[in-house]
Amino acid sequence: MSQPPFVDPESLPPRSSCGYPEPYRSRVMPREKRALGDAFGLTKIGVNLTTLPPGKESSMRHWHTHEDELIYVLEGEVVLRTDAGEHVLRAGMCAGFPAGVQDGHQLINRSDRPARYLEISNRDPADEASYSDPDVDMQYRITPDGGRFTRRDGTPH
Amino acid sequence: MSQPPFVDPESLPPRSSCGYPEPYRSRVMPREKRALGDAFGLTKIGVNLTTLPPGKESSMRHWHTHEDELIYVLEGEVVLRTDAGEHVLRAGMCAGFPAGVQDGHQLINRSDRPARYLEISNRDPADEASYSDPDVDMQYRITPDGGRFTRRDGTPH
Numbered sequence: 001m002s003q004p005p006f007v008d009p010e011s012l013p014p015r016s017s018c019g020y021p022e023p024y025r026s027r028v029m030p031r032e033k034r035a036l037g038d039a040f041g042l043t044k045i046g047v048n049l050t051t052l053p054p055g056k057e058s059s060m061r062h063w064h065t066h067e068d069e070l071i072y073v074l075e076g077e078v079v080l081r082t083d084a085g086e087h088v089l090r091a092g093m094c095a096g097f098p099a100g101v102q103d104g105h106q107l108i109n110r111s112d113r114p115a116r117y118l119e120i121s122n123r124d125p126a127d128e129a130s131y132s133d134p135d136v137d138m139q140y141r142i143t144p145d146g147g148r149f150t151r152r153d154g155t156p157h
Numbered sequence: 158m159s160q161p162p163f164v165d166p167e168s169l170p171p172r173s174s175c176g177y178p179e180p181y182r183s184r185v186m187p188r189e190k191r192a193l194g195d196a197f198g199l200t201k202i203g204v205n206l207t208t209l210p211p212g213k214e215s216s217m218r219h220w221h222t223h224e225d226e227l228i229y230v231l232e233g234e235v236v237l238r239t240d241a242g243e244h245v246l247r248a249g250m251c252a253g254f255p256a257g258v259q260d261g262h263q264l265i266n267r268s269d270r271p272a273r274y275l276e277i278s279n280r281d282p283a284d285e286a287s288y289s290d291p292d293v294d295m296q297y298r299i300t301p302d303g304g305r306f307t308r309r310d311g312t313p314h
Binding site: 005089095118 | 161162163164165166167193194196197198199200201202204224225227229237239241244246249250251252253254255256260262275277278279281
């Protein structure tokens, strides 16, 4: 293996992209992710170190069909939105979302400084995502030529 | 779902146990783990918050057949042992170990204060572990009645 045994995440290039169509992309960007699992060639789990600027959303509120997800807050604070309402998560706190449970989640940085957290999941090529908020007309579905974001009725944005 | 949407890990009961036979168990204990993934009913990934006292080893040096593993250091420092030698990992650094790569790893706390880290993996019931150090006569194998630790030749300790 040519993978290094360890890394300082600060040395990894941040990835600042988002597959969402507008107007959702602008609610997220310029979110930055550092792909820690990829740095070691991991394929069964994904671990990202994500930096979310003030005023931005981690994602639109969503749930996954085949992937468990866990968030661990490292710096700053975020507001977690689920069916249970809104809760502030500070550094050292965590939240988890089992695959298939239809309770969408998202994080919002309502503070005045960047928040950093780890986002952790298994990887499953069958995974799809559904979006919970009525004003977010989006879904992510697996298609014969790969996964894609569409409107809820399957048509393109 | 009756799972809470978030937890403060400090509120979770620490699990202080180790399936190893002696003399290996004493090299690890009293290591403490808080099962963050279990707190949310996650089954596809395991995420533990582990506290390793000074002088103790995270595990014997080992590699997994079916589970990727990633370590993220939160507090203190540990020494990582792999085929690449020994490297000090401080808070904010991480290390990763792809399933099936036969380069055993372990962490040792050679500092004078506890170290805390997240240990993250997928969960696979077919997973087995092999131990790398010549003086550790142990293996973990799946058997018809579950997994077990034995000597390398399959006999009990």
